[in-house]
Amino acid sequence: MSQLIETGVAYLALKAAQRLYGKAPAALEVAEFERVQSIAQQQHQLETRVxxxxxxxxxxxxxxxxxxxxxxxxxxxxxxxDFSGDLARNGLEEASFAAALERELKVDAIMEKVGTRAEGVSEMDVDLYYQYHPEQFRRPETRLARHILITINESIAENTRAEAGKRIAVIQARLAKEPQRFEEQALKHSECPTALDGGKLGDLPRGKLFPELDKALFELKAGEVSGVLESELGFHVLRCDAITEANVLGYDQAKQHIRKLLEQKRKRVCQQAWVKGLVDRK
Structure with a gap:
C-alpha cells in the first residue's frame, strides 16, 4: 500500500511540476520542489476520499x-x-505509471458522475444571461490584414536603413498599381514568417498591431494598400482585405454557447460542493 501511495504521489508531483513550472521534479529549485510535493500529497489524499x-x-x-x-x-x-527513461527519472515505471493514470481517469469519471446532479439550464436561464451580459456579445470592428516587412539591419548591406527604404518603396509603388499582387509580393520579398501565407496577419480588432500600423490599417478601405510605414521591426506595407463592422451577436447565435457555459458552471459548482462535503467529513 505504501508503495502505491508513493507512486501515486510521484505521478501527481510530475504533473504539478510540469503545470506550475514547466519542469520535471528533479529540475526544480528546493522551494519549488517542496511546493510541488505538498500539492501532490494533498491531491492524493483528496483523490483517496473521492x-x-x-x-x-x-x-x-x-x-x-x-x-x-x-x-x-x-x-x-x-x-x-526516452519514454521509459523519463519515467525512471521521476521515480516511476511503466506499470506504476499506468496504475496512476487509471486512478486519475477513475477520479475524473466519478467527478463527471457527480456533475450529472447539477441543476438543468432552462431557456429562461439562457435568455436572462443574454439580457444581463450584453458586453459579452458585442463584437468590435475588425480588419482582415496582410503585410510585407523589410527589416532594418545596418550590418547587412541590403538591409541598411537606406537600402531597406528603397526596397520597400519599390514594392509599395508596384502594389499601389496592382494590389492584387500582394500575396505574390509578400512571398517573394517579405522578411516575416507570414510571407509563407501571403503576408496574412489575420482578422484583427484595433490595438493588436504597433500603433503606427494599427492607425493606418483602420484608415484603409477594403482592398486598399497603405503607404510605407515604419515600426520597430522595420518598414511595412499593409493591405486591408476586408472589413467586418462592429456588431452584436444575436440571441439565436449566442444561445448554444450560453447554455454550454451555464451547464459547465453549474457542474463545477455541484462538484466543488460535493468535494467540500468529503473534506468536511474528516
Whole structure:
C-alpha cells in the first residue's frame, strides 16, 4: 500500500511540476520542489476520499481507455527508450505509471458522475444571461490584414536603413498599381514568417498591431494598400482585405454557447460542493 501511495504521489508531483513550472521534479529549485510535493500529497489524499465515496461504486475505467491514454502520452516521446527513461527519472515505471493514470481517469469519471446532479439550464436561464451580459456579445470592428516587412539591419548591406527604404518603396509603388499582387509580393520579398501565407496577419480588432500600423490599417478601405510605414521591426506595407463592422451577436447565435457555459458552471459548482462535503467529513 505504501508503495502505491508513493507512486501515486510521484505521478501527481510530475504533473504539478510540469503545470506550475514547466519542469520535471528533479529540475526544480528546493522551494519549488517542496511546493510541488505538498500539492501532490494533498491531491492524493483528496483523490483517496473521492475513490472511497459511495459515488465511486460501479465506476469503471475500461482497459482500452487506459491503453489509449498511455499511447497518447507515449506519442509525445521520440521513442520508447526516452519514454521509459523519463519515467525512471521521476521515480516511476511503466506499470506504476499506468496504475496512476487509471486512478486519475477513475477520479475524473466519478467527478463527471457527480456533475450529472447539477441543476438543468432552462431557456429562461439562457435568455436572462443574454439580457444581463450584453458586453459579452458585442463584437468590435475588425480588419482582415496582410503585410510585407523589410527589416532594418545596418550590418547587412541590403538591409541598411537606406537600402531597406528603397526596397520597400519599390514594392509599395508596384502594389499601389496592382494590389492584387500582394500575396505574390509578400512571398517573394517579405522578411516575416507570414510571407509563407501571403503576408496574412489575420482578422484583427484595433490595438493588436504597433500603433503606427494599427492607425493606418483602420484608415484603409477594403482592398486598399497603405503607404510605407515604419515600426520597430522595420518598414511595412499593409493591405486591408476586408472589413467586418462592429456588431452584436444575436440571441439565436449566442444561445448554444450560453447554455454550454451555464451547464459547465453549474457542474463545477455541484462538484466543488460535493468535494467540500468529503473534506468536511474528516
Amino acid at each position: 475513490l472511497a465515496a459511495p459515488e465511486a461504486r460501479d465506476v469503471m475505467v475500461p482497459p482500452a481507455t487506459v491503453e489509449a491514454a498511455m499511447q497518447e502520452i507515449r506519442g509525445r516521446y521520440p521513442n520508447e527508450e
